[in-house]
Amino acid sequence: MTSASDQPLSPTLGAGEIRELAQRLELRPSKSLGQNFVIDGNTCRKIVRLANVQSSDVVLEIGPGLGSLTLAILAEAKTLVAIEIDRRLAKQLPDTVLQHLPKKVSDLQVINDDALNITDLTPVQAPTILVANLPYNVSVPVLLHLLEYFPSITRGIVMVQAEVAERLAAKPGSKVYGVPSVKLRWWADASVASSISREVFWPVPRVDSLLLSFARRSHPAANDEALRKRTFELIDTAFAQRRKMLRSALATFLGSSEQASARLMELGIDPTARAENLTLDDFIVIARGIYS
Ligand code: SAM
Numbered sequence: 001m002t003s004a005s006d007q008p009l010s011p012t013l014g015a016g017e018i019r020e021l022a023q024r025l026e027l028r029p030s031k032s033l034g035q036n037f038v039i040d041g042n043t044c045r046k047i048v049r050l051a052n053v054q055s056s057d058v059v060l061e062i063g064p065g066l067g068s069l070t071l072a073i074l075a076e077a078k079t080l081v082a083i084e085i086d087r088r089l090a091k092q093l094p095d096t097v098l099q100h101l102p103k104k105v106s107d108l109q110v111i112n113d114d115a116l117n118i119t120d121l122t123p124v125q126a127p128t129i130l131v132a133n134l135p136y137n138v139s140v141p142v143l144l145h146l147l148e149y150f151p152s153i154t155r156g157i158v159m160v161q162a163e164v165a166e167r168l169a170a171k172p173g174s175k176v177y178g179v180p181s182v183k184l185r186w187w188a189d190a191s192v193a194s195s196i197s198r199e200v201f202w203p204v205p206r207v208d209s210l211l212l213s214f215a216r217r218s219h220p221a222a223n224d225e226a227l228r229k230r231t232f233e234l235i236d237t238a239f240a241q242r243r244k245m246l247r248s249a250l251a252t253f254l255g256s257s258e259q260a261s262a263r264l265m266e267l268g269i270d271p272t273a274r275a276e277n278l279t280l281d282d283f284i285v286i287a288r289g290i291y292s
Pocket of ligand 1: 085
């Protein structure tokens with residue numbers, strides 16, 4: 001019998017291999033593309049373990065970079081679709097997998113594109129899980145975009161800037177509760193899963209990182225796309241003036257502050273509340289009420 005500790009560790013790339021690959025590709029990590037590469041195998045394996053990647057999973061990875069996390073995921077998953085904006089990195093990835101995990105190279109598909117352009121992956125199998133060290137400057141739009149366009153993704157784990165993870169997981173009333181928190185809630189329950197040391201990256205980033213795990217949730221309005229769009233528009237409007245009472249924040253939307261007050265009261269919402277105190281369900285009630 002073999003115990004878990006007897007299992008060989010899944011391959012990843014260490015600091016030396018990452019630097020050597022970068023040198024060979026003449027790659028100077030780009031700040032604007034958020035290119036901070038993980039150089040620590042244990043961190044990659046920890047992400048895969050926390051994501052609970054199964055041998056039946058079709059994993060979507062955004063920004064595979066030089067491939068350290070890709071290798072750790074691919075060792076556990078059925079297949080992996082990796083979307084990488086940088087042409088040199090996308091081109092290199094199959095060779096890296098061929099070198100370190102040759103048996104799995106046919107289970108990898110690399111797409112050289114901006115994740116925000118991807119709205120359909122057919123004829124590739126629908127992804128079941130998202131696992132990614134996201135490019136930090138676009139992490140929120142990428143996460144919301146993927147949850148919108150890929151309903152087959154039921155769960156996932158993403159590494160993002162610490163403040164962003166806290167904001168995404170925040171609950172009403174918290175100082176950091178805002179547009180990303182409420183919008184993410186439409187699609188998923190999310191929580192902070194773990195912190196990640198700056199030292200596991202090359203180059204070392206100026207910000208802290210956290211892992212955010214999420215699970216898609218169902219709710220009565222989940223499939224009403226028209227209502228979602230209206231609710232998201234309302235959320236943007238209400239948070240654009242987050243310190244104002246709702247009756248003022250929604251005054252232009254609803255005619256005047258008095259009209260907004262009357263309408264909100266009819267809907268059972270306190271007109272003196274602020275956006276930061278409202279749950280997604282409150283926003284849905286208002287969106288349903290004011291557009292009907
Ligand atoms: N997964 C690798 C790792 O953990 O070492 C690299 C992560 S690095 C934080 C982000 C990666 O996303 C980079 O490889 C970058 O080129 C890529 N990237 C940046 N913007 C992107 C976008 N809009 N769509 C797809 N990939 C993007």
